[in-house]
Amino acid sequence: MLRIAVPNKGSLAEPAAEMLREAGYRTRRDSKELVVNDEANGVELFYLRPRDIAVYVGSGTVDCGITGRDLLLDSGSAATEAMALGFGSSTFRYAGRPGTVSAVADIAGRRVATSYQGLVEKHLAEHGVQAEVVRLDGAVETAITLGVADVIADVVETGATLRSQGLEVFGDPILRSEAVLIRRDGSHEDSGIEVLRRRMLGVVTARHYVMLDYDVPASLVDEACGITPGLESPTVSNLQNPDWKAVRAMVPRSVTNRVMDELWELGARAILVTDIAACRL
Numbered sequence: 001m002l003r004i005a006v007p008n009k010g011s012l013a014e015p016a017a018e019m020l021r022e023a024g025y026r027t028r029r030d031s032k033e034l035v036v037n038d039e040a041n042g043v044e045l046f047y048l049r050p051r052d053i054a055v056y057v058g059s060g061t062v063d064c065g066i067t068g069r070d071l072l073l074d075s076g077s078a079a080t081e082a083m084a085l086g087f088g089s090s091t092f093r094y095a096g097r098p099g100t101v102s103a104v105a106d107i108a109g110r111r112v113a114t115s116y117q118g119l120v121e122k123h124l125a126e127h128g129v130q131a132e133v134v135r136l137d138g139a140v141e142t143a144i145t146l147g148v149a150d151v152i153a154d155v156v157e158t159g160a161t162l163r164s165q166g167l168e169v170f171g172d173p174i175l176r177s178e179a180v181l182i183r184r185d186g187s188h189e190d191s192g193i194e195v196l197r198r199r200m201l202g203v204v205t206a207r208h209y210v211m212l213d214y215d216v217p218a219s220l221v222d223e224a225c226g227i228t229p230g231l232e233s234p235t236v237s238n239l240q241n242p243d244w245k246a247v248r249a250m251v252p253r254s255v256t257n258r259v260m261d262e263l264w265e266l267g268a269r270a271i272l273v274t275d276i277a278a279c280r281l
């Protein structure tokens, strides 16, 4: 049985469960379930706090887990990123009152509030800045208003929380984070983890690409394939009318409409886009 740690709460919980479901695993039906045994797939899911997941994985009590890159690095656990999962994206940044602090060097001698003490202490040390780190559990943005800190370091997604407290980010992002699959440092390419990783990669890829089908005059096939080169190579099939060919290729979802416009201009017709439900590449 492969033991997988899964976020039980917070921003990562629902999208992580969704990804596991799409990858064919059984997930919990109610939020009070703490362990799910999915015998058919040879896995056991342990629902744990996202912050604790790297600790469990690092200690070897579970084989792998899903958590945030920021939480992994903050924990200092003996765990390592096996793959990025493409959801739960955020940046980790310093912020303060406008006009007070504008660069990392200005933090020297001040108080920094954060829930990510390990990450912040390491970043300050790397920049040769000495400051007091005030460890808080959450709602860090309020620390300046309440006079507990001069600067904060926190997760920023839309920036709405910062704005609501009249704060502004400064300096470069400390980190760009997203949900990641993690395994213990130096753990061998265990076949169970490899199957999980391939399945997750299948979901990430299926989300990232669409399948494009179109018909194009035979004389324009090469030009059309230049527009849609696919991953290995596009599929070109005959049509009953010998003057036309059918082409099928995977296209990144983000450029689908631009590619369709180009194909149409070239003379392609019957251009169809289909979602990919799952894949192994």
Ligand SMILES: Nc1ncnc2c1ncn2[C@@H]1O[C@H](COP(=O)(O)OP(=O)(O)OP(=O)(O)O)[C@@H](O)[C@H]1O
Residues within 6 Å of the ligand: 009, 010, 011, 012, 050, 051, 067, 068, 069, 070, 071, 088, 089, 090, 138, 155, 156, 157, 158, 177, 178
């Ligand atoms: N808007 C967001 N707010 C907080 N964390 C986010 C956000 N978007 C992504 N994340 C990621 O979620 C992880 C934090 O999860 P965690 O469950 O500790 O906090 P949370 O989502 O703020 O939930 P809560 O504070 O309600 O427990 C981090 O990896 C963080 O980068």
Ligand SMILES: O=P(O)(O)OC[C@H]1O[C@H](OP(=O)(O)OP(=O)(O)O)[C@H](O)[C@@H]1O
Residues within 6 Å of the ligand: 137, 138, 139, 140, 141, 154, 155, 156, 157, 158, 159, 160, 161, 162
């Ligand atoms: O940039 P935004 O889109 O506003 O999102 C970022 C905010 O969301 C999270 O807080 P959460 O609501 O989880 O509260 P917490 O501080 O108690 O964790 C995070 O800690 C930031 O405060």
Ligand SMILES: [Mg+2]
Residues within 6 Å of the ligand: 138
């Ligand atoms: Mg939070």
